[in-house]
Amino acid sequence: MAEEKRRRRPTLALVAREAGVSIGTASNILGGKEELHSPETVARVQSVARHLGYRPNRLARSLVSRKSHTVGVLMEPVHAIFTRNPYAAAVLDGLLLRLGEKGYHIKLISLDRHDPKSLWAQIDDGSIDGAVVIAPLIDSPLLEWYHHTNLPCVVVGAELPDSYGLYCIEADNAQGIGMLVDHLVELGHRRIGMILGPKQQYSRYHREQAFRQTLHARGLKVREEWMVEGSYTVQSGYEAMQRLLMQKELPTALVASNDNMAVGAVEACRQANIPIPERLSIVGFDDAPSASIVSPSLTTIHVPLSEIGSHAVDALLEQLTSGVPKRGTYRVPVELIIRESTAPPYVK
Amino acid sequence: MAEEKRRRRPTLALVAREAGVSIGTASNILGGKEELHSPETVARVQSVARHLGYRPNRLARSLVSRKSHTVGVLMEPVHAIFTRNPYAAAVLDGLLLRLGEKGYHIKLISLDRHDPKSLWAQIDDGSIDGAVVIAPLIDSPLLEWYHHTNLPCVVVGAELPDSYGLYCIEADNAQGIGMLVDHLVELGHRRIGMILGPKQQYSRYHREQAFRQTLHARGLKVREEWMVEGSYTVQSGYEAMQRLLMQKELPTALVASNDNMAVGAVEACRQANIPIPERLSIVGFDDAPSASIVSPSLTTIHVPLSEIGSHAVDALLEQLTSGVPKRGTYRVPVELIIRESTAPPYVK
DNA sequence: ATGAAAGCGCTAACAT
DNA sequence: ATGTTAGCGCTTTCAT
Numbered sequence: 261m262a263e264e265k266r267r268r269r270p271t272l273a274l275v276a277r278e279a280g281v282s283i284g285t286a287s288n289i290l291g292g293k294e295e296l297h298s299p300e301t302v303a304r305v306q307s308v309a310r311h312l313g314y315r316p317n318r319l320a321r322s323l324v325s326r327k328s329h330t331v332g333v334l335m336e337p338v339h340a341i342f343t344r345n346p347y348a349a350a351v352l353d354g355l356l357l358r359l360g361e362k363g364y365h366i367k368l369i370s371l372d373r374h375d376p377k378s379l380w381a382q383i384d385d386g387s388i389d390g391a392v393v394i395a396p397l398i399d400s401p402l403l404e405w406y407h408h409t410n411l412p413c414v415v416v417g418a419e420l421p422d423s424y425g426l427y428c429i430e431a432d433n434a435q436g437i438g439m440l441v442d443h444l445v446e447l448g449h450r451r452i453g454m455i456l457g458p459k460q461q462y463s464r465y466h467r468e469q470a471f472r473q474t475l476h477a478r479g480l481k482v483r484e485e486w487m488v489e490g491s492y493t494v495q496s497g498y499e500a501m502q503r504l505l506m507q508k509e510l511p512t513a514l515v516a517s518n519d520n521m522a523v524g525a526v527e528a529c530r531q532a533n534i535p536i537p538e539r540l541s542i543v544g545f546d547d548a549p550s551a552s553i554v555s556p557s558l559t560t561i562h563v564p565l566s567e568i569g570s571h572a573v574d575a576l577l578e579q580l581t582s583g584v585p586k587r588g589t590y591r592v593p594v595e596l597i598i599r600e601s602t603a604p605p606y607v608k
Numbered sequence: 609m610a611e612e613k614r615r616r617r618p619t620l621a622l623v624a625r626e627a628g629v630s631i632g633t634a635s636n637i638l639g640g641k642e643e644l645h646s647p648e649t650v651a652r653v654q655s656v657a658r659h660l661g662y663r664p665n666r667l668a669r670s671l672v673s674r675k676s677h678t679v680g681v682l683m684e685p686v687h688a689i690f691t692r693n694p695y696a697a698a699v700l701d702g703l704l705l706r707l708g709e710k711g712y713h714i715k716l717i718s719l720d721r722h723d724p725k726s727l728w729a730q731i732d733d734g735s736i737d738g739a740v741v742i743a744p745l746i747d748s749p750l751l752e753w754y755h756h757t758n759l760p761c762v763v764v765g766a767e768l769p770d771s772y773g774l775y776c777i778e779a780d781n782a783q784g785i786g787m788l789v790d791h792l793v794e795l796g797h798r799r800i801g802m803i804l805g806p807k808q809q810y811s812r813y814h815r816e817q818a819f820r821q822t823l824h825a826r827g828l829k830v831r832e833e834w835m836v837e838g839s840y841t842v843q844s845g846y847e848a849m850q851r852l853l854m855q856k857e858l859p860t861a862l863v864a865s866n867d868n869m870a871v872g873a874v875e876a877c878r879q880a881n882i883p884i885p886e887r888l889s890i891v892g893f894d895d896a897p898s899a900s901i902v903s904p905s906l907t908t909i910h911v912p913l914s915e916i917g918s919h920a921v922d923a924l925l926e927q928l929t930s931g932v933p934k935r936g937t938y939r940v941p942v943e944l945i946i947r948e949s950t951a952p953p954y955v956k
Numbered sequence: 957a958t959g960a961a962a963g964c965g966c967t968a969a970c971a972t
Numbered sequence: 973a974t975g976t977t978a979g980c981g982c983t984t985t986c987a988t
Contacts, residue, residue, distance in 0.1 A: 313756075315728065315729045315732060315733060316729065316733065317671075317733060317734040318733035318734055318735045319667050319670050319671045319676070319733075319734045319735060320671055320734070322667050323665075323667045323668055323671055328667070330715075330735075340701070340704050340705075341701050342690055342697035342698070342700055342701055343694060343697050343698045343701055343897055343913075343914070344897070346691060349690035349691050349697055350690070350691045352690055353688070353689050353690055353691055356688050356716065356718055357688075360718050360720060365715060365716075365717070365730075365735075366715065366716045367678075367713060367714065367715050367716075368704065368713075368714045368715075368716055369713070370704055370708050372708060380663060381663045381664065382713075384617075384663060385663060385664065385665060385666035385667075386665040386666055386667045386668070387666045387667060387678075387713075408661075494901075523901055527901075530903075549691055549692070549898070550897070550898060550901055553842075553871055553875075553898055553901060553902055554901055554902070554903065555878075555902065555903035565691075566691070
């Protein structure tokens, strides 16, 4: 009995008793409202707390205050593989940094495909004040958000239709793809292909559409046999390139929808003895760390991913404090980074 | 008043009242002890809960049960940058996967250097049942662990002295370095240098020591001017290589303490027009994604990082259920991966 | 099989 | 300036 008491961590009640004050007083002092009490009491309580090694129980605190000071980061299982997903990793960097500054804690939630029914019970269980959703997929059960919960939420890496009523932060895909195509056109390319992203990703469509429009605007024709599909992984880029290489006619330049796939494509070309950029120019998107490491290094679009993470935090905390849901889309300006993987088209 | 009630999420009490049962009964049924009650009651309660959209409050549940079903992942701020730290990213992958399988949630905690006093208050606040510490640094306040808390804990990516009394999981550095050196020696190299990790990392010393011992065992001399230091980043490897290149005499092979630095070293050589591996063989450690992407691809040591993450979870959960603290070290077997960055030494 | 009641550790009115 | 009280939403005896 007495032993059990000893094992348990000291509580507010214990501190109060030892310091000879009421539990409310102790709560005030240890909860940062010291100005309500006399200096002596404050000192005594703090000293007792220190000696006892008192640490407030966050759960109890959150239960009554209805604030967990924790935000959830929701990821599709596909994305919860940071080694293969520089995108999610970079966004997480930004989230972590800003959330830490603001004194918030972070809970990582990888959606469980096995049991989508318990999805909302897992997310909205009182343990988080709000959520950041990373690149939700098109059929994602997550997107029924407002049917199930009114937890504040911010979406990163996908531009959702307005009807979802969520605030989205996404790279300006149209601007980025436009810059890439223009760069290639200026080099003299007129035969340009594309490796598309997977059909479940919103970004795929925005990037594809921008590609088609820009080509059109430049008076170039979109050749459907040069539009191949990948899944945003290195391996898929490799395979897409192999498929492309089986065509009778080849483009002189290729836009990969992200850097991962561009890296895979470069490797496929290397194995097929097609020199990059002499025979084929290849560009990527995102400016992942690998883009500057591969050889040739990739011309790509720099997306300030970790700033996007910080921005997401700011937008979310703003909702938390104001109580007003935010909606709409913030398209983040991007930048063209010219490296070694692009050159004028080969002339026989 | 009534409005406020409406806004709030339904509680157990509400479900119980609507179903015409006591709160205890509802708790049993919704908490998985349905066998204690009659089928009709069970059905009724479940149905009411569903219609009301009831979701249990995890905080309240954890408060009374003293289990949060959440594991904390503690990282030094240096590591909390996943884009630059494939090591932490890969371990996190493994943690995330296994923790998800086990129904545990995960809280990411990046140590705050600004306020080390509140460190334990942040960690041991009732919100986690145990912790995984990723690659703690040598002077880390974290290592006073058992003075401050008896939270179960597992250390990954560092082999701590026994005195800390913590269970550590780390790649078999001695084996790995031995394999690398042996590989180089077999190729004919006798002049081998090393890029060391930073002094704050435990792994630096284990890798350095293994290097010195293996060279010694092979009858080779360690040339101190070929032992240069980096900080496990690509940039630091680049700079370390530049310093090395200023020596009058150069080694014919170089062991970089991790892949990041090997990548940086390769880049420095490229700029200095030193062909790899013809003029200099370079090896890395970890088998990070970049190792197979750079050109030439890196001969390196494969460390099953995500398995290490899973293993860490298993070890931690074992402690959680058994209540018995685990200690000692598990040295994970590693594997030599031979790629393009190594070749026999150049002969004039 | 079910209900009543105690309390997890804390905050926030409200009194004094 | 300090004490008292009523919960936060849930689990868990202990009765019935």
